[in-house]
Amino acid sequence: MQESRPRLAAKKPSVWRTIGKRFLRDKFLYLLALPGILYFLLFKYVPMYGVLIAFQDYSPYLGMMKSPWVGIDHFVRFFSNPDFFLLFRNTMAINLLNLIFFFPIPILLSLMLNELRITFMMRIIQSVIYLPHFLSWVIIVGISFLLLSSGDGAINKLLVELGFEKINFLTNPDTFWGMLTVQSIWKDAGWGTIIFLAAIAGVDPQLYEAAKIDGAGRIKQMVHVTLPSIRHVIVILLILRIGHIMDVGFEQVFLMMNSIVSDVADVFDTYVYRLGVREGQFSFSTAVGLFKSIVGLLLVIGANMLAKKLGEEGVY
Numbered sequence: 001m002q003e004s005r006p007r008l009a010a011k012k013p014s015v016w017r018t019i020g021k022r023f024l025r026d027k028f029l030y031l032l033a034l035p036g037i038l039y040f041l042l043f044k045y046v047p048m049y050g051v052l053i054a055f056q057d058y059s060p061y062l063g064m065m066k067s068p069w070v071g072i073d074h075f076v077r078f079f080s081n082p083d084f085f086l087l088f089r090n091t092m093a094i095n096l097l098n099l100i101f102f103f104p105i106p107i108l109l110s111l112m113l114n115e116l117r118i119t120f121m122m123r124i125i126q127s128v129i130y131l132p133h134f135l136s137w138v139i140i141v142g143i144s145f146l147l148l149s150s151g152d153g154a155i156n157k158l159l160v161e162l163g164f165e166k167i168n169f170l171t172n173p174d175t176f177w178g179m180l181t182v183q184s185i186w187k188d189a190g191w192g193t194i195i196f197l198a199a200i201a202g203v204d205p206q207l208y209e210a211a212k213i214d215g216a217g218r219i220k221q222m223v224h225v226t227l228p229s230i231r232h233v234i235v236i237l238l239i240l241r242i243g244h245i246m247d248v249g250f251e252q253v254f255l256m257m258n259s260i261v262s263d264v265a266d267v268f269d270t271y272v273y274r275l276g277v278r279e280g281q282f283s284f285s286t287a288v289g290l291f292k293s294i295v296g297l298l299l300v301i302g303a304n305m306l307a308k309k310l311g312e313e314g315v316y
Contacts, residue, residue, distance in 0.1 A: 054287040074287035083271065091267045094253075095245045097181045103241055105185055106192030107234065111222055113193065114200050129190025140187055141255040144179070145170065171260045180252060195237065199230040235312045243300035246292040268292055 023030060054074060056067040078084060109129065116122040132140070147154050148169040156166040169175050203226060211221045250269035257265035268288060276285025304314040 051286065051290055053283050054290045056283055058283040058286075060282075070283075074284045075291065077284065078288055078291065083266075086263065087266060087268050087271055090264055091246060091248055093264075094177055094180055094248050094267065097177055098184055099241060099245070101181050102184050102189065103238065105189040107196055109189060110193045110196035110200060111226060113197060114226065115218060115222070126190070126193075129193070131190075132187045133191035135187070137187075137249075137251040137255055140183055141252070144183060144256070148179070170256075171258065173261045173264045176256070176261045176264050180256065183252065183256075184249075195233065196230060199233040200226060203229040232313050235307050236315055239300060239303045239307060239315050242303045243296045245299060246295050 050064075052064060053067065055069060055071060056064070057070050058064065058067045113122055113125065116125070145153075148156070150156055150166050150168045150170070153169075155169075159166060167175070169179060207225045207229070208221055211225050216224065246268060248267045248269055250273060253265055253267055254270055254273065257270065272285045272288050275281045275288075300315070304316065307314045
């Protein structure tokens with residue numbers, strides 16, 4: 001009787017071989033994603049090399065390799081600057097107002113648009129609320145000046161006709177933050193409904209049928225079916241929004257800012273422009289930008305961890 005030889009274990013394919021097979025299998029999907037990958041590589045990752053000048057006394061004549069290193073001197077100077085708390089207050093206040101008032105508006109618009117049963121009317125409304133997104137901030141600010149100026153502004157003229165006094169919207173520090181929030185809502189709230197409408201379209205229709213059988217009306221269906229079904233999308237977008245809480249948007253603030261409201265309008269973005277571009281303090285302005293990026297990263301990580309502890313999916 002012949003002895004049975006032990007069977008050799010099947011050789012496990014290497015990682016690179018597995019990756020190569022998957023790449024060949026999904027080559028058209030990777031080709032479709034190639035423009036986006038190149039965009040992030042060229043404009044997001046390659047420029048990270050320039051972060052080094054935040055730790056140097058950078059001189060364009062010496063270059064990055066020969067400029068002297070100063071360590072964290074620029075960060076110490078920034079944090080000890082009296083302007084730091086002013087910039088931090090203005091940036092956080094504007095972003096918190098956007099987070100409280102701007103972020104829920106696309107959700108509410110999406111819910112209302114989803115309740116429209118006349119397709120033609122729904123498309124017209126969508127087109128109208130999408131349109132401001134394609135206008136530049138220069139046009140948005142120009143329209144704001146025409147509406148809100150204390151001299152010939154349409155709103156002030158209406159107030160005078162109704163027997164009220166004129167309001168200096170553009171030069172009143174008390175109304176500046178609210179004015180920026182209203183502009184952001186008008187410009188981008190409609191565009192923000194795209195993702196939420198797509199999420200609502202993926203809700204199982206049988207859930208609505210079951211709710212109808214249980215006697216739920218349109219509002220109860222919205223509250224107990226639609227909102228819970230798109231909750232994961234809301235959480236993900238909220239986390240990403242929190243990550244941009246240090247980015248106000250340079251163009252909008254820069255165009256609306258004037259000397260009278262500078263104490264409430266000056267933010268990190270305008271500060272970087274003023275010191276980095278106009279005054280040539282490249283290393284110092286890079287340090288400010290790096291600080292913003294680190295804070296944004298920490299906020300995303302913290303918000304994601306909190307979302308997972310609360311039972312949500314999170315970003316990663």
